[in-house]
Amino acid sequence: DVKVTQSSRYLVKRTGEKVFLECVQDMDHENMFWYRQDPGLGLRLIYFSYDVKMKEKGDIPEGYSVSREKKERFSLILESASTNQTSMYLCASSILSRGEKLFFGSGTQLSVL
Amino acid sequence: DAKTTQPPSMDCAEGRAANLPCNHSTISGNEYVYWYRQIHSQGPQYIIHGLKNNETNEMASLIITEDRKSSTLILPHATLRDTAVYYCIVRVEKGGNQFYFGTGTSLTVIP
Numbered sequence: 578d579v580k581v582t583q584s585s586r587y588l589v590k591r592t593g594e595k596v597f598l599e600c601v602q603d604m605d606h607e608n609m610f611w612y613r614q615d616p617g618l619g620l621r622l623i624y625f626s627y628d629v630k631m632k633e634k635g636d637i638p639e640g641y642s643v644s645r646e647k648k649e650r651f652s653l654i655l656e657s658a659s660t661n662q663t664s665m666y667l668c669a670s671s672i673l674s675r676g677e678k679l680f681f682g683s684g685t686q687l688s689v690l
Numbered sequence: 691d692a693k694t695t696q697p698p699s700m701d702c703a704e705g706r707a708a709n710l711p712c713n714h715s716t717i718s719g720n721e722y723v724y725w726y727r728q729i730h731s732q733g734p735q736y737i738i739h740g741l742k743n744n745e746t747n748e749m750a751s752l753i754i755t756e757d758r759k760s761s762t763l764i765l766p767h768a769t770l771r772d773t774a775v776y777y778c779i780v781r782v783e784k785g786g787n788q789f790y791f792g793t794g795t796s797l798t799v800i801p
Binding site: 581610612617618619620621622636667669678679680681682683684 | 724726731732733734735736739777789790791792793794
């Protein structure tokens with residue numbers, strides 16, 4: 578089975594800190610995605626990547642950046658964390674072709690104090 | 691913006707069929723309909739997807755109307771473990787194959 582691993586299940590950071598959320602997948606998938614999930618708002622796409630060193634903005638990229646230096650790893654970076662970035666962050670991957678499904682990690686619950 | 695509309699919540703008796711509706715009136719000809727579910731504190735899990743024809747797998751059935759403007763996910767014999775949020779997603783073909791999630795339907799299976 579595909580495994581998508583997020584480095585932390587829970588994370589607590591201070592306002593203004595630089596935060597790295599790491600995601601690794603083990604199935605050689607081309608596509609990787611970062612979503613955030615908030616009550617009443619569902620999942621919203623932050624960034625995605627369809628190849629190494631490639632990235633595309635999703636619906637809510639403001640305040641975030643990403644890095645994809647290796648195919649299996651996709652990092653989400655909060656340059657200066659703010660309280661409104663307190664959220665559940667979900668990473669996903671998929672094969673680059675029509676009709677393929679997403680595989681999700683278990684999520685990182687980030688609290689910014 | 692979300693491309694699908696789902697009821698926010700539904701209940702279903704254990705052992706009965708759960709029928710979860712989804713409207714996607716602006717779907718285009720090459721867009722697929724996907725269903726995922728999310729059990730509390732876990733990442734979403736793929737259930738099923740389809741383009742035009744009805745589909746069935748070991749988890750569920752997907753019924754897509756002829757005009758493709760709506761679909762129904764059917765869990766034939768709901769169990770308590772099926773209590774989850776169910777997302778209906780239309781897959782946009784744009785660059786990196788984005789998936790847009792809405793707020794889903796919270797299904798509660800009642801003993």
